[in-house]
Amino acid sequence: MLVEITSPLPDRPLWxxxxxxDSEAAAVGRQLVVTRHPLxxxxxxxxxxxxxxxxxxxxxxxxxxxxxxxxxLATVSGDTTLRLWDLTTGQSLFRLQLPTANRDASPLWDFDLTCTTDQSACWIAVP
Known part of the structure; x- marks a missing residue:
């Protein structure tokens, strides 16, 4: 399935x-907003x-x-924060301030998320 993600501003998603x-796609970019698009x-x-x-x-x-x-949904931003969003309520569950000392050594957006099979626990790895 091919889905075109458009935005109201002259900006294109970065990710x-x-x-x-497969019910939705989350698009992120320079607009400071994460946009969930129903597919x-x-x-x-x-x-x-x-x-x-x-x-x-x-x-x-x-x-x-x-x-x-x-x-x-976990997101990372140039404001050096990682947020975890509750997609039922649309609210941020928590905000993690990332270290800024080595910003040039590792990209801010390089993170990963993994959970146990029953999802009783999740881990976020950041540089």
Whole structure:
């Protein structure tokens, strides 16, 4: 399936991630907002039909990774923060301030997220 992700500003996403159930894509970029795009909006209008923003970062958002169950999304930004978003409420669950000492040595957007099979625990690895 080919999905075009557009934005209202003359900006292009820097990264897009597909949810584990293929129901949406999260696009990030210079707009400071993570935008969730439904890929197969329900015809009856029972679910989301348009883009849904997650706002809170204060600089370019470089990367997004869904948790395996698709209920949360981790994002990293040039404001040197990593956020974990609850996708049910759209609220930030927590904000991690990343170290700034070696910004030139390792890119800020280089992080990973992994969870146990039952998702009772998750780990975020940052440089």
């Amino acid at each position: 897009a991630a597909l949810s584990p159930d 197969d909006p329900p015809a009856d209008g029972a679910g989301p039909t348009g883009p849904r923003p997650l706002a809170g970062h204060e600089s370019t958002v470089y990367r997004a990774i869904y948790t395996p169950n698709g209920q949360a």
